[in-house]
Amino acid sequence: MSRDTAIRTQGLTKYFGRFEAVSDLSLDVREGDVYGFLGANGSGKTTTVRMLLGLVLATSGEIEVLGRPMPRSGREVLPHVGSMIEGPAAYAHLSGRANLTLFDAMAPRSRRTGRKDRVEETLDRVGLGGVDERPVKNYSLGMRQRLGLAAALLRKPRLLVLDEPTNGLDPQGIRDIRALLLELNADGTTVFVSSHLLAEIEQLCTRVGVLDRGRMVVQEELAVLRAxxxxxxxxxxxxxxxxxxxxxxxxxxxxxxxxxxxxxxxxxxxxxxxxxxxxxxxxxxxxxxRSLEDVVLAATSAGNDTFARPPRAVQDAS
Amino acid sequence: MIRVELSKLLRSRRTWTTIALIDALPTLVGVLLAVTDLGPRPGEGPAFLSAVLTDGTLFPLAALAIVLPLFLPIAVSVTAGEAIAGEAAAGTLRYVLVRPVGRLRLLVAKLVAAMAFVVLTVLVVAATAYVVGVALLGDQSVQVVGSTSVSGTSLSTPELVGRTFLALGYAMLCMLGVAAIALFLSTVASSSLGAALGTMSIFVGSSLLLTLDASEAIRDYLPTRYWLAFVDLFRDPILWRDLQAGVILQVAYVAVFFAAAWANFATKDVTD
The missing domain is CATH 3.30.70 (Alpha-Beta Plaits)
Known part of the structure; x- marks a missing residue:
């Protein structure tokens, strides 16, 4: 258990106005993990992912990614991180190839030499190698998802941060992605997957963190949880x-x-x-x-997108 | 990043459609003038237009004077207004930032791309207008050498070319002012339409205030105050006063709004 940490947060807290989206979160992801970040919709997963990548600035707390503080060291850290956040996105009027070429060119110190090969290799990797030059707006949801994953893999990252990576994929697509992620992990890539699909996490992950209303309620090796x-x-x-x-x-x-x-x-x-x-x-x-479902349900409250009316007395007090 | 933005600009079909549409108006004006030979009387209508019937090579300037007050600023507002808000709406902003592209670098690249769009538009408009002007207009010309300045004296060709480039530069600086305002609004608004309309309303409002005697106290600070001062470059001698004031004013607008855009965007939570 002396592996280096890939992601570590301490006391990570984020307020949007007066709403506390993430509360005192301490993540601990080690290099080589396939870490499953679980939580109902609205529990703060995406906000956390965005804070890890420097898109959303934390109200308080510390973040370390690949051993460097974020967002301060973003320029050094982010080139080694591939990510997919809340679904893929691309320039709709351009082809998938053109999109990857642009994304490759955006990165600091990206070289033009080998760019074409990098793009083709990555397309092959996600099963889009034979795609024609049609614009992305004519892609199916599954193709977009694969393209988004390709953009994340473009620079052979040490750490992959994926938010709901199998959204919109058919069963075959889900299996492909799972196999790809496990293969990448076997080659040494740390994978951080956030999802609300328990079954997906259960089949993929070695370590699990469960978020409930912005708080971490469980963080443990899957094998221990499933003893x-x-x-x-x-x-x-x-x-x-x-x-x-x-x-x-x-x-x-x-x-x-x-x-x-x-x-x-x-x-x-x-x-x-x-x-x-x-x-x-x-x-x-x-x-x-115990199934992961039992563990999660025992640890979390009702769904995070249910907003039951609190009793009146409590409402007055707040 | 600048190269990426430029390549996106050049590859977008909308860029070329917009330029073609902007270019259509002066071309139409040129054709109408050629067919009817009915120019506005000197001192009326868009600048230089009365002169083009006698000298077709002046038509590029007349075309710019037609395009500059309205069409070009609208196109720039739309282009620069889309800079951040458009990327955010398409969802690509987050992927650009995690490449990583620094936020300041992104703003600079967007502003450069907006300016590239202006340069491209101005060049296309000037080139088409030159072709139209030489081919269709100026057949009444009895002049042998040079062209007429607005003041009535003759300008040699090198002089005219030099002043034309100065005028183009000045017009571009004015558009940079528009782009800076649109860029700032683009970091604030959640839709690119909002940013573009906001910018347009600023310069429409400014033009309106300029016609009002009651706004005397603030008129020298309004963004559109000196937009058409490039006409002064074609007086003999050049009337520098308004041009200088215009340059200072536009530089100030660019500095203030670019700084505001950066201040807002640097610490903004990117949640789209």
Whole structure:
């Protein structure tokens, strides 16, 4: 665990007027992580991402990206960071190629030599290598998304910051992007993905941070969050006999739902052997783990885009 | 970044459409004059227009005098008004800034691009007007050498060329003033339309105030006060007073509004 930090914030706070969008946030992303930044819509994810990249200025707190303070060192840091923030954007009247060429030329100290190759290579990388010269305004949502990702990858960044990268993609596209991100990560790129799609994060990430109403409520390795709960889930065609046998063995059956049982036990193989020895068939067997959804729902309040009317007394007080 | 902005400008179909439309008016005027031979009497109508019937080579100046008070400032307002607000609305501003392109560098590049647009427009207008003027106008000319100054004396060709370039430079400085105002509004407004209309209303308002005797006290500070002072370059001798005042005034407008644009944009939260 002595890897360098890729992103670190301390006491990061942002007010828009009197609205506190992000509150005392301490992010800790290490190099080599695939970090999933989770939170409902409106929980402050995008504001945080924008602060990391120097687009929005923090009200207070410190940000360090790739070991340098942001936004002060933006000129040195940002060339090593690829990003996609709240959906892709491009100059609509130009082709995807022309867009990437322009974006490549904008970067400080960008060289003209090899620009064409860089652009073509990146287009290949995101599956747009064969795209024609039609303007971006005629692209489908999925193509735009791929182009946005290409713009982020253009300079072979050490850190990728992606906000909702699979928005608008079909299942095949989502799989492509996931494979691409894992491949990049295997090559040493740190990936920071923000999303409200739990399943996506669960399949991709090694570390997870959960944001709720501007506050970090969970930040942990995914493996730890998803540790076994100490229960075994099993299915049997003969649940009554199974319960009776388990009672005899002194195991507690904590849930019973038709032919499916949840049993407190550490070793699934041992439990299986016990039942089979007693002549009871087992056709399903798994170690129960908390799903990321359980973790997130337990840690967060109601959705961040619901604004229930507070009780009147409270309203008067504020 | 400046090169990128210029390439965007030149590749945009709208740039060329706008220039063609701006160019259409003086061309139409030239054709009408040629067909009817009915020029405005000296001292009436747009500057130089009365002179072009006798000397077609003066038509570029007449064309600029037609374009400068209204068309060119509108086009500049739209172009510069789009600078930041347009990128923000298209969502590309955030991607430009994280390239990273410094915020000051972006503002400078946008202003340079707006000026490039002005130069391009002025050159196209002047060139077309020259062709139109030589081809269609001035057939009544009995002159042998040189052209007539506004004061009635003769100007040699080198003199005329030199003064024409001075006039072009002066007109561009005036447009730089417009661009600076539009750029500032572009960092404030969330839509490029708002920035462009805001700028237009400033110079329309200024032109209106200039006609009012009651605005005597502030008229020398209004942005459009000396816009047409380039006509003085074609007097003999050149009447420098208004030109000098105009240069100082425009430089002040550019400095103030560019500084305001930077002050506002440097610390702005980019949330679109």
């Amino acid at each position: 076994p709960t100490g229960r075994i889930l099993l299915g049997t065609p003969d649940p009554d006999a199974a319960i009776a046998q388990l009672d005899r063995l002194g195991r507690s059956v904590e849930q019973h739902d038709g032919r499916r049982l949840a049993v407190r036990a550490a070793d699934a193989a041992e439990l299986n052997a016990e039942l089979v020895r007693a002549g009871i068939g087992v056709d399903e067997l798994s170690v129960e783990r």
